[in-house]
Amino acid sequence: MMAGVLVWSETLELERELLGQAIRVCGQSPGKVSLFVDHDLDEAGLASFGANGADVVYVADAPVTSPAGWVDGLEAVIARTKPTLVLIGATKNGMEVAARLSERLQAAYGAWAVGIDVEPGDGAVTARCSLYAGSAMVSYRFAGALTVLTVAQGVFDKAELAGHIPRSESLPFPRTEDGVSVTGHAAEKTGGDRVGQARMVVDIGRGVKDLETVRPLAGLLEAQLGCSRPVSSDRDWLPDWLGLSGAKIKAELCLTIGISGAIQHVVGIRDSRLIAAVNNDENAPIFTQCDFGVVADLDQFVPVLISRLQQRGARVSDLAR
Amino acid sequence: MKILVLVKYSLDVAEIRVEPSTHALRMTGVPERFGDLDKGALQAAVELAQTCDATVEVLCFGPPAARAALKDLLAIGADEATVVDDPYGGAADGAVVARVLEAAIEKRGPFDLIICGFASDDGYSHQTGPRLAERLGLPLVSYACRIGLDDGVLVAERDLEEGLESVSVRLPAIVSVAEEAFVARPVTLLQAMKAQKKPTNTWEMQADLGLDKDALTQSASRSSVLTTEGIVVERQGRVLKAMELSEMADRLIDWLVAEQVLVQQGGA
Numbered sequence: 001m002m003a004g005v006l007v008w009s010e011t012l013e014l015e016r017e018l019l020g021q022a023i024r025v026c027g028q029s030p031g032k033v034s035l036f037v038d039h040d041l042d043e044a045g046l047a048s049f050g051a052n053g054a055d056v057v058y059v060a061d062a063p064v065t066s067p068a069g070w071v072d073g074l075e076a077v078i079a080r081t082k083p084t085l086v087l088i089g090a091t092k093n094g095m096e097v098a099a100r101l102s103e104r105l106q107a108a109y110g111a112w113a114v115g116i117d118v119e120p121g122d123g124a125v126t127a128r129c130s131l132y133a134g135s136a137m138v139s140y141r142f143a144g145a146l147t148v149l150t151v152a153q154g155v156f157d158k159a160e161l162a163g164h165i166p167r168s169e170s171l172p173f174p175r176t177e178d179g180v181s182v183t184g185h186a187a188e189k190t191g192g193d194r195v196g197q198a199r200m201v202v203d204i205g206r207g208v209k210d211l212e213t214v215r216p217l218a219g220l221l222e223a224q225l226g227c228s229r230p231v232s233s234d235r236d237w238l239p240d241w242l243g244l245s246g247a248k249i250k251a252e253l254c255l256t257i258g259i260s261g262a263i264q265h266v267v268g269i270r271d272s273r274l275i276a277a278v279n280n281d282e283n284a285p286i287f288t289q290c291d292f293g294v295v296a297d298l299d300q301f302v303p304v305l306i307s308r309l310q311q312r313g314a315r316v317s318d319l320a321r
Numbered sequence: 322m323k324i325l326v327l328v329k330y331s332l333d334v335a336e337i338r339v340e341p342s343t344h345a346l347r348m349t350g351v352p353e354r355f356g357d358l359d360k361g362a363l364q365a366a367v368e369l370a371q372t373c374d375a376t377v378e379v380l381c382f383g384p385p386a387a388r389a390a391l392k393d394l395l396a397i398g399a400d401e402a403t404v405v406d407d408p409y410g411g412a413a414d415g416a417v418v419a420r421v422l423e424a425a426i427e428k429r430g431p432f433d434l435i436i437c438g439f440a441s442d443d444g445y446s447h448q449t450g451p452r453l454a455e456r457l458g459l460p461l462v463s464y465a466c467r468i469g470l471d472d473g474v475l476v477a478e479r480d481l482e483e484g485l486e487s488v489s490v491r492l493p494a495i496v497s498v499a500e501e502a503f504v505a506r507p508v509t510l511l512q513a514m515k516a517q518k519k520p521t522n523t524w525e526m527q528a529d530l531g532l533d534k535d536a537l538t539q540s541a542s543r544s545s546v547l548t549t550e551g552i553v554v555e556r557q558g559r560v561l562k563a564m565e566l567s568e569m570a571d572r573l574i575d576w577l578v579a580e581q582v583l584v585q586q587g588g589a
Contacts, residue, residue, distance in 0.1 A: 067451075067463065092439075092447075092481050096463045099415070099451035108543030109415060111446035131549065132443055133334040136346055139547040147543075178460040183476075184487035200582075233501050244445070245500055253582045262335045270554050274580055276573065287560050292576050294569045295562035301570070308570040313586035320582040 003123070004032035006077055007054070008070065008097070009089025014153050018087040019053035021156035025085065025118055036077050038064035041168060050166040053159050056081075058171040067096040068176040074101055076173035078146065084118065085125055090150040098150045108142035113149040125149075133244050134267030154196075154248060195240045198224035199320060201251040203242060203269060206230050207258020207279065211237050213302050214257055220309050221255065222316045228265050242268030252320040258298050261286025278302070322375035324366045325429065327422060327437035327449060328359035328394065330387035332411070334443050339551025346551045355381075355390055358438030360397060360505040362498045365468060366436050367398035373470050376400045378429060382421050383407050388523060395516035396508040403429060403522040408534050414542040415444070419452035421537075424530040426457070432493065434475065439464050439497040450497035461495045462488055466502035 005022035009015045015035065022033040035054040049057055058077045064070050074086065074097070088098040090112060102109035108125070114137070115128035125147040131138040195201060200223035204214055208231070218225050225238055226249065232241035240247050243265040254272040259265060261277070261284055269275060270289070277290040280297045287293040294301060330353055338347040366377045379394050379402040381387050391402040405425050407413065413421075426432065435457075440447045454461035462468075466480040471489075479486040480499040508516075526532045559576075561569045577583040 067461070068454075092464050092479075095447035096451045096461065099446075099448040100455050100461075103416065103419065103452040103455040106416075106541075106543070109446075109448070110544065111448070126547065132332065132337055132346075133445055134552065135334055135337045135339065136549055136551050138549045140544045141547050142544050144543045178454075178490075180460045180462065180488055180490045182486060182488050185484060186487075187484040229501070253577070253580075263337070264335065274582065275556065276577075282560070282562055288558070289554065289556060291557035291559070292573060293558075293560035294573060295560060296566060296569060301566050304566040305570040305573065308567060308574060309583075312571075312574060314574055314578070314583045315586060317581050317584045 004034065004081055004083040004085075006034050006036065006074065006081060006083040006086045008036040008074055008086070008094075010070075010091050010093050011089055011153070014089030014091070014094075014151070015049070016052045016158045017153065017156045018089060018151060019049065020159040021116060021151070022085075022087060023053040023159055023161075024156075025116055027118075032083075034058060034077060034081050034083065035166075036060070036073055036171070038070065038073065046168050047165055050164040051161055053161060053164070054166045057166050057168045059168055061170050061172040065182055066178070066180055067093050067100065068178045068180070070097045071100045071104060072173050072175050073171065075104065076171055078105065082145075084123060084146065085116070086146065086148045087116075088148065088150050090152045095150055098148050102148040105146060106144070107146035107148050108144050110140050110142065110147070110149045113151050114155050116149060130267075133264050135263050152248070154250070195224045195226040195242065196247045196249060198226075198249060199252045200224070200316060201226050201242075201249055201254045201269075201272070203227065203254050203256045203259055204231060205256065205259035205265075206234075207260075207298055209299070213299060217255075217257075217302055217306050217309075220306060220314075221253075222321065223253075223255070226254075226269075228259060244268065256286055256290070257302065259286050260284045261289055322373055322434070323430070323432045324370055324375050324377045324434045324436065325426065325432040326363045326366045326377060326379050326399065327435065328355050328363065328379055328381045329438075329441040329443075330354065330381060330383035330390065331356050331359075331441045332443040337551070339553055341553055344550040344553055346549065353384070353386060355387075355394060356438065356442035357504075358440070358442060358498070358500065360394070361501070361503040362436045362438045363394055363397050363399060364505040365465075365496075365498050365503040366434075368503070369434075369468060369470060370398070375433075378402065378432075380422065380425055380429065381405070382413075382418055382425075384411065388521065391521050392513070392516045393508070395519040395521070396512040397505050398512075399519070401520045401522070403524060405524045405526060405530065408526060411443075414538075414544060415446055415448035415452060416541040416543065417537055419449060419456055420541050421526060421530065421532060422449065422453060423456045424532055425524065426453075428530065434492055435459070435495045437495070437497050439499060450495055454495050457495070459493055459495050460490045461497070462490060463497045464499045465496050466499040468496055468498075
């Protein structure tokens, strides 16, 4: 028995990935995937959500700008469709919305799901969720009529269905008057390409004293620069950091320079095919989590590596691009 | 004005090791402590209290070991601290934790402002602030990286993926603070000595809050753990040391060529 899945995220890419997982979970019971959006949709927009798996799209009757408002909208959809499962994109606002929703409706809750199943017999939801900053995986079995799960970007794949046009419905709902008013926005500073999609990444840690040490190496390897959280927050060199609270990469090669290898960082790079590491401390945890390690002072080693790459005429292969 | 800071005594997850053959987690000997984010939430409260004649209390649902560590929080600037003994050994469902904290807040309160970290270091499920907002019917400002008070109105900046969002809300309210936004300063000897004289309270769920463990689990918990296992990513794990730098550079390049990441033009 599968009563349906409701999807919401504040970002389009996550919405599409969650719809893909929603139709996989629904399996043999089609027509059960609903999506909540807080903005008007034209025909093309509606059709694209259909192609990703939505059967019904509920459109908020007026814009929503706060987490409490998104919870109100989701509550209204749930009252109409009585889903078994709600999938929410794990942005910061998404994490607030998911926890509030499960508290408000006394629903089961799991954060950072990476695998989701509905048991054929009693329809119970089970999920594998990331635990202890990504050191471990816990499998939960949820009880009750409704389960709310958050999912990070890049965990599930989008689906593409041909000629699947969803129905859309305007959704009026009462808003929580919580008195929070938004008074302004300031866009994040961005520095060039984002690292999340990169195939080749040079990942720098606090051991790197000068960005110019590693920039030529990243150039030769046609790599994006990534960094650990302290480098991003203390030095203002790069806007994106890799790790638990930052970007997660699936690179062909991640070459870490001066990275110690704390789990909070490693979870951001460990889905890469290859990890190489340069660090002067042979006891650094990164050396237990890499494919190829070099114990050396990075300020001495990196220039040597650059000159050997140049002397040998080494270039990035088409496979790794 | 009364400010309450919620803190968790959490596992230092960087010290959790995984048994490679069985994927079992080695949890014995993993240190526990008040996390940086929890101390940051307290720092935010202490800084705010200095601008407006407020008292700052700390509340923790945690193990007996947390009691001894409370002095660190009192030294940072809290005036009083309360620990509710956790009979779940740190494994309580987020919904259960919210109900315990709610009961303790009602007994200690009312508070004008409740501050917590956006997540705990170990669970990292971002639940406590949002759940309490729903339970207490209070507005929540989550992921705050700056907070200030202006005539009974909290003004804050939220650190979101796309940038900063400025918000304002009339108190009482709940704030969850963003990562590294507030950093507790090292404690001076004088602060540590003063902390020894500050009051601490130890409460039991049943005796002090009237909450029965079994009844609470029954009514609030909606999940059961089937299995827990450590994540092991298989890596080649070859490490070079104590060699000529150019030799190590060449071997690294050789490996990258063998792995088809690099191609070499015109041979070595």
